[in-house]
Amino acid sequence: MSELLALPWHEARAEVSPREYLDACLDAIAARDGAIRAFLHVNRDAAGDGLPIAVKDNIVTTDMPTTCASRILSGFRSPFDATVISRLRAQNAAIVGKTNLDEFAMGSSTEHSAFGVTRNPWNLDCVAGGSSGGSAAAVAARMVPAALGSETGGSVRQPAALCGVVGVKPTYGRVSRYGLVAFASGLDQIGVVTKTVRESADVLGMIAGHDPMDSTSSTHPVDDYASELEEGVRGLRFGVVREAIEQLTGEVRENFDAALAVLRGAGAAVEEVSVPSISYAIAVYYIVANAEASANLSRFDGIRYGHRSSSARTLEDVYADSRAEGFGAEVKRRIMLGTFALSSGYYDAYYGRAQRVRARLRHDFSEAFRKFDFLLTPTTPEPAFPVGAKTGDPLSMYLSDIFTAPANLVGIPAIAVPSGFARNGLPLSLQIMAPHFAEKAMFRAAAAYERETQFWREKR
Amino acid sequence: MNIDREEARRIAELARLDLDDDALVRMAAEMTKILTYIDQLREVDVEGFEEHTAEATPLRDDEPRPSLDRSSAERNAPQWTGGFFVVPKVIGGE
Numbered sequence: 065m066s067e068l069l070a071l072p073w074h075e076a077r078a079e080v081s082p083r084e085y086l087d088a089c090l091d092a093i094a095a096r097d098g099a100i101r102a103f104l105h106v107n108r109d110a111a112g113d114g115l116p117i118a119v120k121d122n123i124v125t126t127d128m129p130t131t132c133a134s135r136i137l138s139g140f141r142s143p144f145d146a147t148v149i150s151r152l153r154a155q156n157a158a159i160v161g162k163t164n165l166d167e168f169a170m171g172s173s174t175e176h177s178a179f180g181v182t183r184n185p186w187n188l189d190c191v192a193g194g195s196s197g198g199s200a201a202a203v204a205a206r207m208v209p210a211a212l213g214s215e216t217g218g219s220v221r222q223p224a225a226l227c228g229v230v231g232v233k234p235t236y237g238r239v240s241r242y243g244l245v246a247f248a249s250g251l252d253q254i255g256v257v258t259k260t261v262r263e264s265a266d267v268l269g270m271i272a273g274h275d276p277m278d279s280t281s282s283t284h285p286v287d288d289y290a291s292e293l294e295e296g297v298r299g300l301r302f303g304v305v306r307e308a309i310e311q312l313t314g315e316v317r318e319n320f321d322a323a324l325a326v327l328r329g330a331g332a333a334v335e336e337v338s339v340p341s342i343s344y345a346i347a348v349y350y351i352v353a354n355a356e357a358s359a360n361l362s363r364f365d366g367i368r369y370g371h372r373s374s375s376a377r378t379l380e381d382v383y384a385d386s387r388a389e390g391f392g393a394e395v396k397r398r399i400m401l402g403t404f405a406l407s408s409g410y411y412d413a414y415y416g417r418a419q420r421v422r423a424r425l426r427h428d429f430s431e432a433f434r435k436f437d438f439l440l441t442p443t444t445p446e447p448a449f450p451v452g453a454k455t456g457d458p459l460s461m462y463l464s465d466i467f468t469a470p471a472n473l474v475g476i477p478a479i480a481v482p483s484g485f486a487r488n489g490l491p492l493s494l495q496i497m498a499p500h501f502a503e504k505a506m507f508r509a510a511a512a513y514e515r516e517t518q519f520w521r522e523k524r
Numbered sequence: 525m526n527i528d529r530e531e532a533r534r535i536a537e538l539a540r541l542d543l544d545d546d547a548l549v550r551m552a553a554e555m556t557k558i559l560t561y562i563d564q565l566r567e568v569d570v571e572g573f574e575e576h577t578a579e580a581t582p583l584r585d586d587e588p589r590p591s592l593d594r595s596s597a598e599r600n601a602p603q604w605t606g607g608f609f610v611v612p613k614v615i616g617g618e
Contacts, residue, residue, distance in 0.1 A: 139600070140600055141599065141600065143592055143596035143597075143599070143600075144592075276584070279581050279582060279584070280581065283582075341568060344564065344565060344568055346561075347561060347562045347564055347565050348565065350558065350562060351562060351565075358539060362540070365540075366602060367601075367602070367609050367611060368597070368600065368601060368609060369600035369601065369602075370600070370602070371602075372602035372603070376612065377612060378612050379611050379612050379614050380540075381542075381612075382611060382612060383540040384540045384541060384542035385542050387539075387540055387541050387542070388541050388542040388543065391541070396541055396543070396551070397551065397554060397555070399539050399541065400532070400535050400536065400539060400541070400551055400555060401555060401558060401559070403535050403538050403539040404527070404535050404555065404559075407535065407538060414559075414562070416575055417565050417566070417570070418562075418565060419575040420570040420573045420574065420575055421565050421568050421570055421573075423570070423573040423574060423575065424568065424569075424570055424573045427573065458554055458557075458558060459557055459558055459561055462558075
């Protein structure tokens with residue numbers, strides 16, 4: 065591997081010309097992606113004197129296809145760029161390719177892609193996580209210094225954790241979603257994957273901010289995220305979520321305890337805190353997210369773009385046959401669950417109830433943030449699992465997101481930082497959650513932990 | 525919550541998904557398992573917590589702006605004629 069690509073972007077760009085760095089990325093993709101399959105499309109003509117970056121293939125681009133890893137979007141080419149793409153281009157970024165994902169970002173392993181499984185660079189027999197598995201694997205394998213992903217319930221942080229890289233989910237509304245293909249609009253947010261905390265802070269700074277094209281994007285001022293990375297954590301208060309650590313066993317628990325010791329050693333106050341409703345987050349998530357998905361995915365109807373069934377004879381058939389042929393099994397399952405939760409007779413018991421528990425979850429988090437600057441859990445309950453281990457049991461796959469989904473339901477920012485390795489050599493990860501719009505403080509805390517541990521230097 | 529094949533069929537019709545009998549049986553079993561897990565929400569005390577409502581969406585002036593031109597829409601359309609998306613006859617069709 066190119067030693068250049070092992071360096072953080074802000075160090076590498078002082079060493080070589082932008083063209084040399086971009087060529088090193090394209091060479092690394094050519095050399096490594098045959099085994100990993102992080103990319104669905106590579107733009108070998110990518111240009112730009114700035115950051116080379118990969119983009120999850122549910123973010124629309126005019127110069128490359130956008131598939132959402134679904135057959136239903138076969139042949140689709142977006143007539144416009146997503147706002148994050150326009151912003152990156154305006155800052156001379158080179159969009160080097162589109163990365164693999166679970167179809168429509170629905171999954172936790174990138175196995176639910178219509179175009180093949182992305183492999184974990186640390187062990188090719190294991191999953192890269194998901195749904196932004198291609199973005200996480202591309203950065204972990206040092207093919208690009210940064211990638212964009214998207215989050216609805218942990219789809220940036222969970223694959224970042226499983227691939228041993230940094231993953232950031234910003235506050236709901238921090239980044240424009242114009243041109244992000246909608247999954248669950250009350251939860252979706254574009255996030256960032258990089259090797260180091262500093263690079264994540266830099267990339268978020270490039271894409272954050274209000275956008276008139278997305279009325280849910282916030283007008284809250286964008287902070288200089290990299291301005292306090294050296295400040296340390298002395299005196300800062302970290303709450304350890306009791307209900308989460310009660311579920312931990314074995315080496316994940318040991319690894320998490322070691323991370324807490326590092327923070328204490330750096331001068332932070334680390335204490336347990338109860339967030340009683342957090343254990344219900346996955347149940348809430350799979351009602352709320354699927355209900356919204358069932359509505360959002362109604363646009364894939366075989367009429368305006370994408371796949372149309374050749375056997376359809378009536379208008380009703382165009383809808384039902386095109387969708388049956390175009391969507392994969394997991395997407396159908398989620399549309400079915402969401403349609404059920406919103407259907408007459410079940411709305412109050414499922415969707416209504418889930419939204420009330422979500423309100424309680426928001427309340428419990430705001431109570432915890434009265435006493436603590438940050439909340440801590442591991443990012444995932446286990447390291448990367450073997451390909452095929454969970455595809456036959458959707459519920460066990462859903463539980464991969466048990467520690468990440470709460471931040472989406474509450475709308476707060478959260479970051480996954482490499483925290484070492486399991487005995488089988490696979491990466492583990494610490495999650496730091498912060499209050500709404502406290503990204504700058506969150507990066508500061510994550511950078512302090514990273515500085516003490518340096519796990520990012522281990523590479524594949 | 526138990527979902528049987530007929531309930532799965534009703535939901536599939538609402539969702540505009542054409543699923544055959546085998547697929548409906550599998551789907552019903554998977555939904556039953558997932559909804560049984562979700563049913564733990566019944567035990568949460570939500571007294572005093574109302575349905576979460578999103579933050580108020582800001583309003584903007586309703587000013588005309590250019591939108592997607594027809595040729596861009598045509599490029600992605602499965603069937604297109606004379607500036608229109610084409611679908612099977614809705615009235616008096618086959």
